[in-house]
Amino acid sequence: xxxxxxxxxxxxxxxxxxxxxxxxxxxxxxxxxxxxxxxxxxxxxxxxxxxxxxxxxxxxxxxxxxxxxxxxxxxxxxxxxxxxxxxxxxxxxxxxxxxxxxxxxxxxxxx
Amino acid sequence: xxxxxxxxxxxxxxxxxxxxxxxxxxxxxxxxxxxxxxxxxxxxxxxxxxxxxxxxxxxxxxxxxxxxxxxxxxxxxxxxxxxxxxxxxxxxxxxxxxxxxxxxxxxxxxxxxx
Numbered sequence: 711x712x713x714x715x716x717x718x719x720x721x722x723x724x725x726x727x728x729x730x731x732x733x734x735x736x737x738x739x740x741x742x743x744x745x746x747x748x749x750x751x752x753x754x755x756x757x758x759x760x761x762x763x764x765x766x767x768x769x770x771x772x773x774x775x776x777x778x779x780x781x782x783x784x785x786x787x788x789x790x791x792x793x794x795x796x797x798x799x800x801x802x803x804x805x806x807x808x809x810x811x812x813x814x815x816x817x818x819x820x821x
Numbered sequence: 822x823x824x825x826x827x828x829x830x831x832x833x834x835x836x837x838x839x840x841x842x843x844x845x846x847x848x849x850x851x852x853x854x855x856x857x858x859x860x861x862x863x864x865x866x867x868x869x870x871x872x873x874x875x876x877x878x879x880x881x882x883x884x885x886x887x888x889x890x891x892x893x894x895x896x897x898x899x900x901x902x903x904x905x906x907x908x909x910x911x912x913x914x915x916x917x918x919x920x921x922x923x924x925x926x927x928x929x930x931x932x933x934x935x
Contacts, residue, residue, distance in 0.1 A: 743923065752825075752912060752928040753864065798864065807852070807877055808866035809924060 715812050716799060722818040729786045731815040733799030734779075740804045742775055742782050747796045747814070756784075756797075789819045823847045825927035827913050833933045834903055842898045842930045844913030853896045854914040854924060855888065857881070864912065870896065903934045 717732045733742070741760045745753040759766045759775045759782065766773045772785040786793055796816050800809040826845045834840050846853050855867040868878040870888050887899045896915075900907055910931050914924040 745926075750931075753914075753926040755923045755925065758923055800864075807869045808854070808879070809856070809864075810866070811856075811864040813863055 716797070716815045718815060719813065720816045720818070722820060723789060725789060725791055725819050725821050727789055729789050729793070729817055729819075731784045731797050731817070733782045733784070733812055735782075735799075735801050735810075735812075736780060737801075738804060739777075739801045740806070741802055742773075743800045743802070743809065744771075744773060744782075744784050745798045745800060745811075747798065749795070753798070786817075789817075791819050791821050793817060794819045823849075825913055825915055825925055827911075827927040827930050829930060830928065831931045831933070833935065836905060836934055837902050840900050840903055840932065842900075842911050842913075842932070844896045844898075844915075844927055845894050846896055846913065846915030847917075847925055848894070850915035850917045850925070852876075852916040852918065853888075853890070854916075855898045856912045856914065856926075857909040858912065858929075859906075859909040867898070867911075900932075903932075905934050908932055908934045 715734050723729055741758050743758045744756040746756055747753050757768045757771055757773050759773050770787045775782045796814045798811050798814045800811045828843045853870045856864050858864045866879050868882045869876045885901050889897050910929045912929045913927045916922055916924045
């Protein structure tokens, strides 16, 4: 079955620095999405990038997608303490509805 | 901003008991989902639901599980006879379109089976 795997599993940086998280997957996808989860809370949709797109921006977020390498990256610029959370990539296969989530990256922003 | 709500936030039950987890999707959404996250593990898809029918389900969603939209606003997940391994965070999600689009998640119900 398809699996998304995030790298690193945990990341700790200083406030103001940029944070980069990576995700790899195994099968052909329709799109890849990034979600944020604050501790013990629900999943918040951040950004969706389609398989025919290579880069997308939303505020301080920048997502890239390389379908030849089956990988994606999420860049958060000028990080803030409030960005502390777990970040998950999730993929949807062609013709499917379900999201397939990765293990997540636990991001800690130190003030 | 409209949001998905779930009740209860935490449910403790004894093994073998039935539980019903409730969700109120965003009002104009037509596609509904349940996912679960066992502590420390990935979020896993359970089932999708549209037009009063299950449209897709995972291997996890066996005969012990059922879903229902009893009225125009609620969407429920029932576990008939809970097992210890059903302990997890259960998330409801909804979407206004089917297929590869954004899904909006509720805050989750933490189910603890003792």
